[in-house]
Amino acid sequence: MYQKFFQIRKKNIEAVKDISFQIKKGDVVGLLGENGAGKTTLLRMISTIMQPSEGNIYIDGINIHKEPMKIKGKIGVLFGSExxxxxxxxxxxxxxxxxxxxxxxxxxxxxxxxxxxxxxxxxxxxxxxxxxxxxxxxxxxxxxxxxxxxxEIILLDEPTTGLDITSANMFRELIHQLRKEGKTIIFSSHIMEEVKQLCQSIVMIHRGQMIYNGTTEDLYKQEESNDLNYIFMSLIVRGVHS
Ligand SMILES: Nc1ncnc2c1ncn2[C@@H]1O[C@H](COP(=O)(O)OP(=O)(O)OP(=O)(O)O)[C@@H](O)[C@H]1O
Ligand SMILES: [Mg+2]
Structure with a gap:
């Protein structure tokens, strides 16, 4: 379980709060959430760029903020804006x-x-x-x-933003290929179709809190729908742990 506060004018802004999840090696995980939900913050923490205010993150049993050098070479990270x-x-x-x-x-x-x-x-x-x-x-x-x-671990923050259809398709093919090679991938996206096509599991956050973590299949079963757009909106409206 970990969280991140940003201090702005001495007020604590909780960017992410009480988030706790595990990812299996070889999984492709979609990170979903509205603007400002905390996706980039979460990816920054997993990539060791940013320290959580509380809590720990482990990769292969290594506490990544205590021993970042052991893990840095295994991670590839992309942040959309920079x-x-x-x-x-x-x-x-x-x-x-x-x-x-x-x-x-x-x-x-x-x-x-x-x-x-x-x-x-x-x-x-x-x-x-x-x-x-x-x-x-x-x-x-x-x-x-x-x-x-x-x-081995690939973190992508909105990787297809700005790509045309051809390039976005190339990207998707690449994810398929990387998945076959057994890479573990987490990527954030606002494109539900993309997440639907590529991810076996989903982490959904809303205002810094996790509102879903599990397989896409379980999510469809739980929500009795396979319309990810609809499910996303309905979970956000409810805004509760499932
Ligand atoms: N360096 C920072 N200093 C202060 N507040 C920050 C900082 N980075 C992020 N925040 C705040 O943390 C919250 C989560 O931001 P974050 O960038 O993680 O959202 P996001 O889910 O990536 O949104 P988007 O879809 O717009 O990229 C927001 O309220 C944001 O204002
Ligand atoms: Mg972001």
């Missing part, structure tokens, strides 16, 4: 830079860049500077950057 790319560098140079930070060899770097550029249809602009890229092109490079070190 790309962290270097405008003056090309796609290839950006990816190579992040590969270096993760300690990849030249050969591994080359292999990963080749693989990811094919995966994301980025071959044509591999050697162009990212400064002039469109939002969607940048987003693809950012996703590739997240995956450069082939992480």
């Amino acid at each position: 790309t962290g790319l270097y405008d003056r560098l090309s796609t290839r140079e950006n990816l190579a830079y992040f590969a270096k930070l993760h300690g990849l060899s030249k050969h591994e770097t080359q292999t990963r860049i080749d693989y990811l550029s094919v995966r994301f249809g980025m071959k044509e602009y591999l050697d162009r500077r990212v400064g002039a890229f469109s939002k969607g092109m940048r987003q693809k490079v950012t996703i590739a950057r997240t995956l450069i070190h082939d992480p």
